Amino acid sequence: MLLTQTGQIEINALNELIYTFYFSIGIPIQFIDKYGAVLGQSMPVLFPISPIRRKNALPIEDILKTSSERKNKDRPHFINNNDDENYIYVDIWDEDNYHGILIAGPMLLSTITDTKIDQILKKYTCKFNIKQELLRYYNALPMIDIKRYDFISRLLHRLSKDQYTSSINIEPDKSSINYSPKLIDYRENSFFHVPYSLEKKLFDALRKGDSNKFNKISIELSKYKRAPLSKNNPVRAMKNSLIIACAFFARSAVEGGLDHHVAFTLSDCYILKIEEKNTFSELMELAEIINLDFLFHIKNQSRNKYSPIIQQSIAYIQHHLNEPLTLNQVANEVNTNPSYLSALFKKEVDINFVTYINKQKVEEAKRLMEFSSDSILDIALHLGFSTQSYFTQIFKKFEGVTPKQYLKNK
Numbered sequence: 001m002l003l004t005q006t007g008q009i010e011i012n013a014l015n016e017l018i019y020t021f022y023f024s025i026g027i028p029i030q031f032i033d034k035y036g037a038v039l040g041q042s043m044p045v046l047f048p049i050s051p052i053r054r055k056n057a058l059p060i061e062d063i064l065k066t067s068s069e070r071k072n073k074d075r076p077h078f079i080n081n082n083d084d085e086n087y088i089y090v091d092i093w094d095e096d097n098y099h100g101i102l103i104a105g106p107m108l109l110s111t112i113t114d115t116k117i118d119q120i121l122k123k124y125t126c127k128f129n130i131k132q133e134l135l136r137y138y139n140a141l142p143m144i145d146i147k148r149y150d151f152i153s154r155l156l157h158r159l160s161k162d163q164y165t166s167s168i169n170i171e172p173d174k175s176s177i178n179y180s181p182k183l184i185d186y187r188e189n190s191f192f193h194v195p196y197s198l199e200k201k202l203f204d205a206l207r208k209g210d211s212n213k214f215n216k217i218s219i220e221l222s223k224y225k226r227a228p229l230s231k232n233n234p235v236r237a238m239k240n241s242l243i244i245a246c247a248f249f250a251r252s253a254v255e256g257g258l259d260h261h262v263a264f265t266l267s268d269c270y271i272l273k274i275e276e277k278n279t280f281s282e283l284m285e286l287a288e289i290i291n292l293d294f295l296f297h298i299k300n301q302s303r304n305k306y307s308p309i310i311q312q313s314i315a316y317i318q319h320h321l322n323e324p325l326t327l328n329q330v331a332n333e334v335n336t337n338p339s340y341l342s343a344l345f346k347k348e349v350d351i352n353f354v355t356y357i358n359k360q361k362v363e364e365a366k367r368l369m370e371f372s373s374d375s376i377l378d379i380a381l382h383l384g385f386s387t388q389s390y391f392t393q394i395f396k397k398f399e400g401v402t403p404k405q406y407l408k409n410k
Helices: 011-025 060-068 114-123 128-140 146-161 181-188 196-208 211-221 234-255 260-276 280-300 308-319 327-333 338-349 353-371 376-382 388-399 403-409
Strands: 029-033 038-041 077-080 086-094 097-107
Touching (some): 011 029, 011 038, 011 146, 011 234, 114 128, 196 211, 196 234, 234 260, 308 327, 308 338, 327 338, 327 353, 338 353, 353 376, 353 388, 353 403
Antiparallel strands (some): 077 086, 086 097
16 A cells, blocks of 8 residues: 555655556656645656646645545546646545545647647737747647546556555666666576567567467567566566556557557556456466457458548547447548448448447447446447447347346356
8 A cells, every 4th residue: 555554655655656657658647745745756857847837737735625625535536727738636545644646647638729829828928939838848748538538547546545565666876876786686586677679579579460479479578587566566566567568568559550549448448457456367367368459459450451531430430439420420520422431431341331330339338348337328328329228229239148148248
């Protein structure tokens, strides 16, 4: 846990959480105690600061006050500072004692337009000569969709509740260029980093969807004795390794042509699944599933064989599965005639437009049922179905069973 037996923040555990989250998700994170002091943060030198606000963009004192008085303590919270900068934060409590917040951000949920930049400059009565600097700031912020925003909030919440032990100090010793005691211990215990060339070959195989080569390299990698990422806690160490692997797999998958929303949603889903496991054997089994699933998605992504219009249509559908999509809507988005799009879709994808959308919604529903705690009704409404009964009808058409039966069989 983040708290010691005496109710104090465990700094080593805090640093382990911060580094695990930041290097896996790529979103800045910091811990602010109840007095407003920053006890730990990811990459402090690179922590994003808006050029129009040379201090924190959030009313931290108000957030801390609200959090300390909150009745519903056990869930993540969201905040937008009205300049399109979004944050997720989790309250840290020890029974009735409030300690502070873990806050991740800033991040964007949509692209910042030139008009929005002008509005922000006008709002703060800033000179327009800093417009380019402000644009660079916003372009540097991670942009995620609303679904991933939700997944990240759940992950941060789970990490804040997990069990940690004293982690390995990964900060360099700036006072000396000699090996630190930790590094000497690593060498004496024969802990070595896997050769970069071998890891590069693994990610190359993943990008190409080459399962045979990927499996062969994985076997070679397993021969190396890895340095533990959490001292005296092999389960936590394995979790950390798998979380980092998911992040790298997602990036390799995108480079291999997989839609980035699909790749990162897949990564986020599995990171949540990793945190749910309690034994080393469960994690090993899940690691195999993760490998196979990423390879499957890369091998079976076939958008590149389609014409540009169909590629754009599929991308739009994937990004708007939570809406009641229509042929006219998608045709308008890709600037073509609805009748032409319908005929072209049937010709290239070998399935009619409506059936394709419903099939993709069912696949997304299956993923949500497995990786989220949402009810079937919530999932149906989230995916744009007007009623649960209609969702059940469509689901059974593709899967042969109702959503309830599917969950029971899982």
